[in-house]
Amino acid sequence: MAFGSSRVAGKHRGSSRLSRKTAGYAGIAALATTGVVGTLAGPAFAAGESAAPTIEDTGLNAVVVAEDLQGEIETQAESQQRAADITAAKAQAEADAKQRAAESKRLAEAKEKAEREAAERAAREAERKRLNTFVAPVEGSYVSTQYHAGGGMWSSGSHTGIDFHAASGTSVHAVGAGTIVEAGYGGAYGNNVVIKHNDGTYTQYGHMSSLDVSVGQQVTPGQQIGLSGSTGNSSGPHLHFEARTGSQYGSDIDPIAYLRSHDVNV
Template sequence: MASNQPAPEAPSPFRTDSLGTEDRTWEEWNPTEESIRPVRGRHRVAKQRGLARSSTVLGVGVIAAVGAGGMATAQSKPPVSISLPDSIADNLPDAKSLPGVGAFMSGDSDADQQTVASSPLTSAGITAAEAEQGTTDAGEALRARILQQAEQQQAGADAEARAAEETAAAEAAAAQAAKQQTVAEAEAVAKKKAAEEAAKKKAEAERLAKLAASYAVPTSSYYISSSFGQAGSMWSSGYHTGLDFAAPTGTPVKAVHSGTVKSAGYSGSYGYRTVLELEDGTEVWYCHQSSMDVTAGQKVTTGQTIGRVGATGNVTGAHLHLEIHTADGTGIDPMAWLRGKGLTI
């Protein structure tokens, strides 16, 4: 059975002068395996308790020095035992007297430990507004801010997408409206042009209708050289059967009214003669022409040129001999007939 021998005392960490007086100036002492022997028995157990308390105090000091982050790391690892001489351990302050350290001692209550553990390690990064809302965890506050920023960025992206869609829709609507306007303008131009053409055709038709219903003098640049019924030996019947319009050769001969050419050719003493039949059966004879511009069966309108003044047949000079015959073949006075149609002769 091993005897419980007293443990050798460790050398004093203070210097001693020649008179044996200790110099209390602190000198670092590094215990080694050679300088400290292992101690057995009850005395060793008592020493270990004191050293455990001392090591705890030093560990707490280190933890307090590194801050809240280091505290969390140190709490996750097992404590490291540090052996110190009794002369040093006796001079260290009581660990419980250190602010914020007593809760870490084994003799403290569980309630105090829970209070310290539940307190946030640090409040750095927490804004005043977040603190007013009761936020005490910096990590949760940072996470909340990150989520809020992400939501704001997503909301901004959604707003930009909606704005782009609205812009595209507005541009498409504007393009469609412009296209519709162009089509409408083209249709309006086409309708206007069609209306103008229709009005032009209508005006021409009205003009032709009016012209067809009107009457015209048979020639121009003329004078009356012989009248109807005038007596004389130069006419085989003893009197003049028509109305003579003396005019230069080549003067246009015109249709007095719309009708159909019944005949056109040379006719003895009448020379070149054109017979124009009107709708009511009345015949108009154009005699002594130098040339004819129409043929039998051709339809003509009022004022249309049908020949030229000449001196063909039995004549004494260039003139147009005009005769009017009713539907039954009776010859009547051309002067009275033309004047009855509103013409001035």
């Protein structure tokens, strides 16, 4: 194509550095959008060397958009990670709280069990002591006739037990835990009771007005077994008490020494 005579021959200038730079930007934009670097035609910039390229002219807007998108993606990923971390921390805190609650419950249950077992042991020990405790056969009384006292009132020639002062109808107690092996009328002993105790010894209670127990019955220390009286060979209301190594007459031992050996103050 021919140009006017006003342009000086040989003075046609090549693309300026700005134009080359613009072409480079456009190539970058084309690479970012299509993956292929295109060839930029020179006539696209024929408007003049002094014209400054714009973002629209160079394609840099595509690069900026790509960078902004990448930043948004990274920001979103960081936000999601923070949310996930918070959720995980919350779940861990809840799990720790449940574990602490379970441990606290376990400790409380263990403490309650230990206290219950201790109370049960204490109760068993108290019961054991109670069953092994001995008491006087008549509360608040005293010995009116001693063991082995002589006289014609006794067929053996001496007293085989001791007598406790007791008005008729006074409560008579088993001196210790045991089993009733005799309960009824016993000749010279009148209404009498014989108890076999847990240590293998026996005690006898004579001249009672009435009986509250029967053969085979289990009794505990201090349990009422009848009321005092003056039945059988008796000169008046009292309780005849014997300690024996066997259930039968003639196996008697010192009743005061027997009671004192079981911590009974007589």
